Amino acid sequence: xxxxxxxxxxxxxxxxxxxxxxxxxxxxxxxxxxxxxxxxxxxxxxxxxxxxxxxxxxxxxxxxxxxxxxxxxxxxxxxxxxxxxxxxxxxxxxxxxxxxxxxxxxxxxxxxxxxxxxxxxxxxxxxxxxxxxxxxxxxxxxxxxxxxxxxxxxxxxxxxxxxxxxxxxxxxxxxxxxxxxxxxxxxxxxxxxxxxxxxxxxxxxxxxxxxxxxxxxxxxxxxxxxxxxxxxxxxxxxxxxxxxxxxxxxxxxxxxxxxxxxxxxxxxxxxxxxxxxxxxxxxxxxxxxxxxxxxxxxxxxxxxxxxxxxxxxxxxxxxxxxxxxxxxxxxxxxxxxxxxxxxxxxxxxxxxxxxxxxxxxxxxxxxxxxxxxxxxxxxxxxxxxxxxxxxxxxxxxxxxxxxxxxxxxxxxxx
Numbered sequence: 535x536x537x538x539x540x541x542x543x544x545x546x547x548x549x550x551x552x553x554x555x556x557x558x559x560x561x562x563x564x565x566x567x568x569x570x571x572x573x574x575x576x577x578x579x580x581x582x583x584x585x586x587x588x589x590x591x592x593x594x595x596x597x598x599x600x601x602x603x604x605x606x607x608x609x610x611x612x613x614x615x616x617x618x619x620x621x622x623x624x625x626x627x628x629x630x631x632x633x634x635x636x637x638x639x640x641x642x643x644x645x646x647x648x649x650x651x652x653x654x655x656x657x658x659x660x661x662x663x664x665x666x667x668x669x670x671x672x673x674x675x676x677x678x679x680x681x682x683x684x685x686x687x688x689x690x691x692x693x694x695x696x697x698x699x700x701x702x703x704x705x706x707x708x709x710x711x712x713x714x715x716x717x718x719x720x721x722x723x724x725x726x727x728x729x730x731x732x733x734x735x736x737x738x739x740x741x742x743x744x745x746x747x748x749x750x751x752x753x754x755x756x757x758x759x760x761x762x763x764x765x766x767x768x769x770x771x772x773x774x775x776x777x778x779x780x781x782x783x784x785x786x787x788x789x790x791x792x793x794x795x796x797x798x799x800x801x802x803x804x805x806x807x808x809x810x811x812x813x814x815x816x817x818x819x820x821x822x823x824x825x826x827x828x829x830x831x832x833x834x835x836x837x838x839x840x841x842x843x844x845x846x847x848x849x850x851x852x853x854x855x856x857x858x859x860x861x862x863x864x865x866x867x868x869x870x871x872x873x874x875x876x877x878x879x880x881x882x883x884x885x886x887x888x889x890x891x892x893x894x895x896x897x898x899x900x901x902x903x904x905x906x907x908x909x910x911x912x913x914x915x916x917x918x919x920x921x922x923x924x925x926x927x928x929x930x931x932x933x934x935x936x937x938x939x940x941x942x943x944x945x946x947x948x
Contacts (some may be wrong), residue, residue, distance in 0.1 A: 554643025573598035652717040655702035660695040661720040670728040737931035765821020775810035776833035779803040791938040795842040825861035847876040864896035880913035900929035
């Protein structure tokens, strides 16, 4: 990993922590995020030449706080805000700390920020979008791809979400236990999307974005410690571990994508598989069945097979059938079609895919074309498979996926 990549990883990790500190001290979501972005820009400009400071988090908090103070001083409401803050905080609570002397020690406000972004004043879609932007550090374009919508649609949604947080007068603190439950579905969905963006990057030269999968697992572990008896929290953590356990085998030394059936299973992380399997087994035996538990159970069946040909596709087909009934979505149907093809024949899988052709969420998505091509190849429809592999390659912005799909088409040419 290059020095610039390491710096980018560090800034991505610190950004939500710094935003949390500012929100706790000053309030004002949009103003705080603007200040943090300016501090990150300053760090990206200065640190490569001057070196990373001894306490980079404190440095960013100090710079962002100064930017925020400058913003406040330029507004007519400055004095009123100062009086309000003085009434509820100690006299020096709003002052930026000196580097290395940050009050609050190593407190990480990321989880509090996560629940704030899932405030009930927001629609579910806005909760997810804002959290991906503020906590996950995804660009607006990456958030848009996660939602399967244009960037021009997503940018105003994120901006409106910030304004609604401000208008609701939300405080920067963990919600009460009863309210936390109502926000949990959105929180879990956010973490799921962050993990997926890290596990298979939607664009760029790299297949993985390890900083996102690591952060998603870290936050989900935090949730699990707080809610150890919640089956879906446990299921999501199990799903992430069982999926991420395969990461080292998903690309060859040149960075080319290696499909599941061709992976070296000896490179899978046995400790993660053991932990994830134990988690999902416990969750399914003690909790109401939910979509994350089902997906974790499917992932466990994949990693427990010593060889690809030993995979229990019939059990996977049954689990996907349950998943599409209790939590219908196009990606679940896509995966269900593969399981149907592996048990009932490729033509049965292709027939199931036809139900997605009229779904605007996925009708033009590269994965639909890629899965259709794969099933057509299994069915011996080589000309159609070749055409769909090429269509899929043109529709994805991930370079490893493009190379893989073009290679599949090229093999059919030969």
